Structure formats: structure tokens, C-alpha cells
Amino acid sequence: MKGSAxxxxxxxxxxAALQASEQISSAIVETAVNAIITIGATCIIETANTATERLFGYQRSELIGQNISILMPQPYRDRHDGYVRSYLHTGVKRIIGIGREVLGQRKDGSVFPIDLSxxxxxxxxxxxxxxxxxxxxxxxxxxxDKILHISEEEQARIGQDIHDDLCQQLAAIGCLAKVAQKNLSKAGSAEADSLAEIVQLVSKANTRARETSRGLMPVVIDSGGLMAALEELASGTARAFxxxxxxxxxxxxxxNDNKISVQLFRIAQEAVSNAVKHGQARRLDIHLARQSGSIVLTIRDNGIGIPQSPAKGTGMGLLTMSHRAQMMGGxxxxxxxxxxxxQVTCSVPAPAKNL
Structure with a gap:
């Protein structure tokens, strides 16, 4: 006996089942903490959830039918549609399936950092x-930003202490040793030569301490700004190593933005340190330029290249450089x-007063 179908x-x-499924999907989107937006190939907003209204300050009716670029600041607003057209034409993904930290713009014009997937x-x-x-x-x-700011302040304090205390003490010791060396030399003592060597070592230690102090101090616009700091970084690196x-x-x-100057300088400092200490470079080139509304810092070296397994202690430095760039929207x-x-390349949007 055959079973019934x-x-x-x-x-x-x-x-009814389809309607229930749609209701569940709609409820999930509506109750999501994060903003969820859908667009078509023409970049026109088709749907937006309640979190989108809270985050950007628009009513849903103000968003539907608008180009998604309404939620972006310049220069990204003018470039976005071109990115989408390029992807549809080439298939090369810039952000799809990857996620990225970018900038959004609210209805009131305020710009804020977002994570976009x-x-x-x-x-x-x-x-x-x-x-x-x-x-x-x-x-x-x-x-x-607060954590990094505290770190910068602490580094500056240490740098100032080295300059005002340690360097002064080393200079005083050097002077006393030099006087003693001259007295021993006049007396015909055989120890004069040994003391002369000590004087040279103290002088070198004082020079290194001053260079360390300058490296810990942040960039100061009044004293020449980023360009002067990078020039000093290059010459100091050449002397020290x-x-x-x-x-x-x-x-x-x-x-003219001191925060950006400091972050760019720290990126250059870390890149140079990695190239010399871990990359075994014998030649380095630091280059600063303005390109298409951005400030571009490039550090090139002739070292052994990027190792498959980074040396111990380099991982945090690389992460810090990346974080500094992201802090500047770069x-x-x-x-x-x-x-x-x-080659390390950092590109950041130039402050409006620098354009």
C-alpha cells in the first residue's frame, strides 16, 4: 500500500508564511542598534531604518529617493558615485565585503567618524x-584621541625633563671632567688621556640625550612646524645610526593644525625606527607633499623589506601608525x-585652512 503524498x-x-517572514525581517532591521541603509546601482536610497534617523538627524521621508552621498562630507560626496560606477565596470571592490572607518555627515552639517560595512x-x-x-x-x-593625547603629554614631559635635568647634569659633569683633565695634563699625569676619553664619552651622551629629548617633544608650529621636525628627524637619524x-x-x-603635525611626525618617527632597527636599512628617504587636497607623507628605505613574521615589538608600532592615520581621517x-x-605612505585630508 502506497503512502499518501x-x-x-x-x-x-x-x-501568510511569506508575510510573517517579511515582518520578522522588517522587525530585525527596525530594532537594530546600527543604521541600516539600502541603495541601488544608481546610489539612490531605497530603505533606511529608525537607527539611521537617530544617527543622521533626517526623517526617513527626507532620505528615501536621495543620493546616498547626502550622508557624506566633501570631498567624498563628489567622489562616491564614481567609485560605484568604477566597481560596476571593473568588479574591483574597494569597500564591499571589507568594511572601513570613514566619515559621515549629519543633517546639521556636523561630521563624525563611522564604521561602514x-x-x-x-x-x-x-x-x-x-x-x-x-x-x-x-x-x-x-x-x-584622549589616550593618545595623554601619551603625547607624557612624552613631552619626559622630553622636557631630559632636556632640563639630565642634559644639564651631563653638561656640568663634562665641564668638571674637562677641568680635571686639563689639571692632570698640566701636572704631567698619565691619567690625563683616560680622563680626556671620559670627557668625549660624556659629550656624546649629552648629544644623544638632547636628540632623545627632541624626539619626545611634539611638533611646535612656532619653531618651523612639521617640515622642521622632519628635517631634524632625518639629520638626527643619520647621525645616530x-x-x-x-x-x-x-x-x-x-x-597649520598642530594635532595633524604631531600625528604625521609620530608616523614618520615610527617608520624610520622600524626601517633602521628591524629593516636593517642603510638609506632612507622622507618625503612630504600636497596632492589633490591631501597631505601625503612617504618614507622609503632600502632594507630587507617586510618580514613574513614581524619582529618582536614591531606589531604595536604598526598598529599605532595605522590608528594615528585613522584619527586624522586618512x-x-x-x-x-x-x-x-x-615604503610607508600616509595620506590625510588637508585642513581647510591649508587648501
């Missing part, structure tokens, strides 16, 4: 839709050079 659901039951789906009809999930990073960035290190620029680049690239060595 399972009873097929009716059209009404299928419709973008997914893509192709509907049975062949139409593409893109879903963006946006998380506000304002509080986290404020905390990170006996390597060739040059600072170059195509045209003078004045950065990007950091670390890549091998053709022919050997490493």
Missing part, C-alpha cells in the same frame, strides 16, 4: 542592491618596494 500548503498559507546582493531580476550597516564611532574615537637619511619636499608644505599603506625595501 504530503499535503501541499495552500496559496493562502504560503502568502557594505554588502551586495543580486536579485533574481538581475538588479543589484547594496546594504550599508553604519556604526557611530564618535565616543570610541574620542576615547582613543650612521645611515643616509634625507628629507625632501617638492614645494613647502605648511600644516589612510596608511605599508608595501614592499621594487628592488627591495619598504
Amino acid at each position: 504530503p499535503e501541499q500548503p495552500s496559496i493562502a498559507e504560503l502568502q 557594505v554588502g551586495e546582493a543580486v536579485l533574481p531580476s538581475g538588479r543589484r542592491i547594496f546594504t550599508g550597516i553604519i556604526r557611530d564611532l564618535t565616543e570610541r574615537k574620542a576615547l582613543e 650612521e645611515v643616509a637619511c634625507d628629507f625632501r619636499y617638492d614645494n613647502p608644505v605648511q600644516v 589612510t596608511l599603506k605599508i608595501e614592499p618596494r621594487h628592488g627591495g625595501g619598504t
